[in-house]
Amino acid sequence: MNRQQLRQQLLRQRGQLSTAEREHAASALRRQLLALPELRQANTIGSYHSIHAELPTHELNLELIRNYQLALPVLHPVVKGHLLFLRQHERTIWRANRFGIAEPTLRCPDIIPLQHMQILLVPLVGFDAMGNRLGMGGGYYDRTLASWRKGGYPNLLPVGLAYECQQVERIPCAAWDVPLPMVVTPAKVWDFRS
Numbered sequence: 001m002n003r004q005q006l007r008q009q010l011l012r013q014r015g016q017l018s019t020a021e022r023e024h025a026a027s028a029l030r031r032q033l034l035a036l037p038e039l040r041q042a043n044t045i046g047s048y049h050s051i052h053a054e055l056p057t058h059e060l061n062l063e064l065i066r067n068y069q070l071a072l073p074v075l076h077p078v079v080k081g082h083l084l085f086l087r088q089h090e091r092t093i094w095r096a097n098r099f100g101i102a103e104p105t106l107r108c109p110d111i112i113p114l115q116h117m118q119i120l121l122v123p124l125v126g127f128d129a130m131g132n133r134l135g136m137g138g139g140y141y142d143r144t145l146a147s148w149r150k151g152g153y154p155n156l157l158p159v160g161l162a163y164e165c166q167q168v169e170r171i172p173c174a175a176w177d178v179p180l181p182m183v184v185t186p187a188k189v190w191d192f193r194s
């Protein structure tokens, strides 16, 4: 199965989860994630607004913002295929981007560079036992993580969030794919670093 076929199959499977199953998974994942020792040392966390059948992140983001500075992705207005991360605050004005995802309106003082984050939560469509990741196909997070992979942000831990059903035996990967060091599912913390 190629990447596109695998993506379609995984999106179909994910789409079949009921609302109750999704909410239940989100609350179990929240418990796993908030108990991570790596979160104790963090002060700035990059997250995202879930869309479609993605594991819901709304409650998680509400909890995170109580204790951390939270940064949310914005499609880069100039550099195509790239993301910027913006600090969320009480005056943040939201708008839907071209994928229908709510993002903060761009204000330069709100930009948080990746070197100032300790944790970056990453959406995914599928992952395998090596931490390889399959996303929505835009390459946004691969570009975001390209410098991290080269050792650019030694204090940043990217963490994929997924349902159990998103795990597959093997993701056929491309040269630009950046394997994740950690994936958290409702049942388990997958630490691929050791």
Ligand SMILES: Nc1nc2c(c(=O)[nH]1)N(C=O)[C@@H](CNc1ccc(C(=O)N[C@@H](CCC(=O)O)C(=O)O)cc1)CN2
Binding pocket: 011, 048, 049, 050, 051, 054, 073, 083, 099, 101, 123, 124, 135, 136, 137, 138, 139, 140, 141
């Ligand atoms: N919640 C969330 N935010 C994110 C991402 C993500 O995967 N999830 N992205 C991760 O990179 C970036 C946006 N990338 C996206 C790429 C494609 C589609 C999308 O819906 N594409 C098709 C449907 C694809 C399909 O069903 O096969 C569409 O527009 O209808 C959405 C987001 C940045 N923000």
Ligand SMILES: Nc1ncnc2c1ncn2[C@@H]1O[C@H](COP(=O)(O)OP(=O)(O)OP(=O)(O)O)[C@@H](O)[C@H]1O
Binding pocket: 123, 133, 134, 135, 136, 137, 138, 139, 140, 141, 142, 143, 146, 174, 176, 177
């Ligand atoms: N570091 C990079 N530099 C330039 N192009 C890249 C880079 N990473 C990915 N791309 C391009 O992005 C496209 C989509 O990549 P891919 O299918 O791996 O996306 P994805 O990981 O599924 O999506 P996302 O990261 O947005 O969730 C590819 O055609 C590839 O050429």
